[in-house]
Amino acid sequence: MNSVASKTSDEVVMTAEGEEFLEEVCSIPGGESVRWCIQCGMCSASCPNVAQMDNSLRRTIALIRAGRRHDVLTSNTMWVCASCYLCTARCPKEVKITELMHTLERLAGYYGLTTKRTTTATMYRAFIDSIKSNGRVHELGMMTKYYLSTVLALKVNPFSLIKMLPLALNLMSRGRMTIKPTKIKGAEQIKTIVERAKALGGVK
């Protein structure tokens, strides 16, 4: 009978560490929804960027449930998610897949497992730094910081940035990129809020 089939090499063996990872994902707001995924694959079929992902969305959920922490957190999957929510809107089981992608990005960052092949995390950091210092995002400052960091980290060839020049000039000549950032009156409040959030240990 199949129910007593012998173990095959593909059979998933859940380790204690794997169980811990699954628990961790499920404990994060939105993460609990991986438990009711039916593996239909609608998410992967809907994703505009699935072809660029190491693991498809459906596979990522299967890997989480199998406790494959390292495979999940070192993949590029979540870093090429554009947050278009098409997977979430179409999921017949209402799994919050886009939320899950954000959760995996946070976990990868928290454990220092972010793949070196992505610069999305660098862009996120530049974006957040802009909010922390001004209260708002200063696009020119954010982009300059991003490009400088990626060039310095040898992730981007400085000469490849030449093709971005016409774009930047087009935007600047039309007054669509301000040189000086706008700082809100409550910029200090933002710093205080962020510090308090850190003290409460809410990164994940």
Added chain:
Amino acid sequence: MKYYSYFPGCSSSEGTAVAYGLSTQAICGPLEMELVELEDWNCCGTTPYSSTDELASVAVATRNLALAEKTGLDLVTPCSACYTSLNRANSQLRQYPDLRDKVNDCLSSVGLEYKGTVRVRHLFEVIYNDIGLKVIESKVVNPLSELKVAAYYGCQLVRPEPGFDNTHNPQSLDEFIVSLGAESTPFPLKDRCCGSSLVIPEVDIALGLIHKLLESADSGGAQCMVTVCPLCQTNLDAYQAMAKGKFGAKYSLPILFFTQLLGLALGVEPKALALDKSIISAERVLARLTSKATEWATATSESAIERESSLRTKALLKGGK
């Protein structure tokens, strides 16, 4: 007059989508709505923040909600990303009491508190539902007849949660275009992604998405595309030349904000709609309409001056008696 608390968002207030902010201000008068800018609002945090630090991102977004709560008005934003992340904060706080307590702890450190009563709304939804297409139709002085427009919803107006329109096959923007006298052209990819902020770290992936959208709209016979999101406009307008080069495409589609199209139809002075901020110029496509709008705007301002001067004369005559 209808009153709302207004959250322009970083890019519409003075950044890459400044034309969106300007054209939004320009249509308020004719639509008899007042957008009161939320004092000292901060960035909503959007995907970069919620993908890095959950508690800080919700707390930073909620500062805006706490400020808006004091006004007692609905919080309206023209930006689809701000709309999603402020709504996300609301829904996370509602669903997860533990998170709510921590967020209020963060806010109390700066003397703020959020009770959870603010309704976050997208400007397009407000215009569609509160003003209504019938009223808009009655206010159109410069019908956009013969203009072929592709209605681009983008992602975050109709997703993730079922909102005011059908998530899988939205129609509101198409209806809006028709109410202005224009034609809404077939556009099968109308709710697909433009690549959003991935255009910075993953430009090749984003260019592929941008190309597919432009090609789909172009093959449907559109002369221009209308959008409800600052980031969509920037990606499709500013990166259009790069997408064209990469894929050897021939399209040239001006990308307009829905507020710019609405303003033209309502007879707003074209200059006030900041049409010149677009990289792919809409001049050729809109020439007939803008000249009519300019004529109309000049005529009304002249008649207003005449009216005012005749009133003054009357007042003088009255005083003289």
